[in-house]
Amino acid sequence: MTDSSLPGVPTGWTGYLAPEDRLDELLTELGETIAIHGHLVFAEGPPRPAAWVQNVWYEPRRIPIQSIGDGVRALKSIQRNWALFPVAVHGRAKLIEEQLPPVKPKPLAFPSAPPSAPLGSWTLTDANTLIAAARCSSPFRHGEVVFAENREAPPNRAYLKLWDAFTALGVRPAPGELCLDLGASPGGWSWVLHETGARVIAVDKAPLDPRITALPRLEFRQESAFGLSPDAVEPVDWLCSDVVCYPARLLTLVRRWLESGRARRFVCTLKFQGETDHATAREFAAIPGSRLMHLFHNKHELTWIKL
Ligand SMILES: C[S@@+](CC[C@H](N)C(=O)[O-])C[C@H]1O[C@@H](n2cnc3c(N)ncnc32)[C@H](O)[C@@H]1O
Known part of the structure; x- marks a missing residue:
């Protein structure tokens, strides 16, 4: 899809999801930011070097919506797989999420390659504003790598x-x-x-x-x-x-x-x-x-x- 046929408008920002409890570290690395929603941060311009980050949202777009259906249609028109990071109007965001194709990856058996299907991230910042990034740095939902654990052989979880x-x-x-x-x-x-x-x-x-x-x-x-x-x-x-x-x-x-x-x-x-x-x-x-x-x-x- 060309940029002009995508829904919404480019924000010109990059999104950074800090590890939980590590927002201060990320903010120190990033310097000036545009908006902070929990541990999700938006900053102007292309990606900045940062270590304290769990997922980077590349080229997020701002998509105005009037209804839940608008949100669902916009996201589906871009690609199949989306992960909601809820920051506001939680009930409305959940209603959109429920109408998107389910994304339920199995815990990863080591060693195997991470999922290869593109996984985007989105949020609602208010009832009528959806922010969505089709491309993210992590192939895992919010950068959360869930393994099928071995609870017998290793002596600890390190x-x-x-x-x-x-x-x-x-x-x-x-x-x-x-x-x-x-x-x-x-x-x-x-x-x-x-x-x-x-x-x-x-x-x-x-x-x-x-x-x-x-x-x-x-x-x-x-x-x-x-x-x-x-x-x-x-x-x-x-x-x-x-x-x-x-x-x-x-x-x-x-x-x-x-x-x-x-x-x-x-x-x-x-x-x-x-x-x-x-x-x-x-x-x-x-x-x-x-x-x-x-x-x-x-x-x-x-x-x-x-x-
Ligand atoms: C977090 S634990 C390591 C866990 C280990 N990677 C695992 O998977 O089981 C940290 C280790 O550093 C060791 N350590 C601390 N000072 C050390 C030193 N000077 N030389 C070697 N090991 C040291 C401690 O004895 C401790 O076992």
Whole structure:
């Protein structure tokens, strides 16, 4: 469909859905904004770089409606799949939603590709104004990645962060590759890495769950991740870190490994305690060829990835 045959008018904005409870972080990153509806923010112009965002609404259009039927017809004329993010006139929005084709994806079985059908996002800001973005950054409703969980093998739910990262990247360790898992205890990430067929060196001051220690292609080193010299292990394909530490300390560790050239790919969690350390987050984001993002399963955390 050409732009002029689409219903409504371009707003010239971009929409950003912050992770729940992380609106302040997003607002700090975005600077000036147009409107804030709960944790949905609209800002002028094309997408701005932001890590604290769960879904980006590209080129949202403002569609005036007189009736529920108007809203339904407008959305259906653009595409099939829509996710409502309700911010106002909830009852009216729900009545429109009920007349749209249902979108009920099954929990994703890891590893599998995310849904490929375009999924738009929309909201009603008042009874007669519908804002809709046919294209969004996430193929999941509001960026919420729901997995079919494994409640038996992994020792905790931290493994979901790594599933989330590998799903977003579309790449994961290949059989035979070597992964270094820093801050590995009790072993959720090590379990994910091992399941890919990779070899794992797990490092933590605390012991692993015995079922993880017993995995055949896993070596456990009970020591500090910060004391481990890159020369003390063979070059690694993946350096993963979920160590609890200040982001600035993690940055020093990452720089050391980058300079050594002995780690090819990185997936590292930045964990914030109290105030969010935006300055260090920006330093991570500025590392060439890398990206900094908030995964759905991150808490007061960001994930830094370099492939
Ligand atoms: C959130 S937990 C990691 C969970 C793990 N990724 C999993 O999936 O089971 C953080 C870990 O960092 C470890 N840690 C803290 N300081 C460390 C250090 N200096 N060296 C290694 N591990 C450290 C803690 O012992 C803890 O096990």
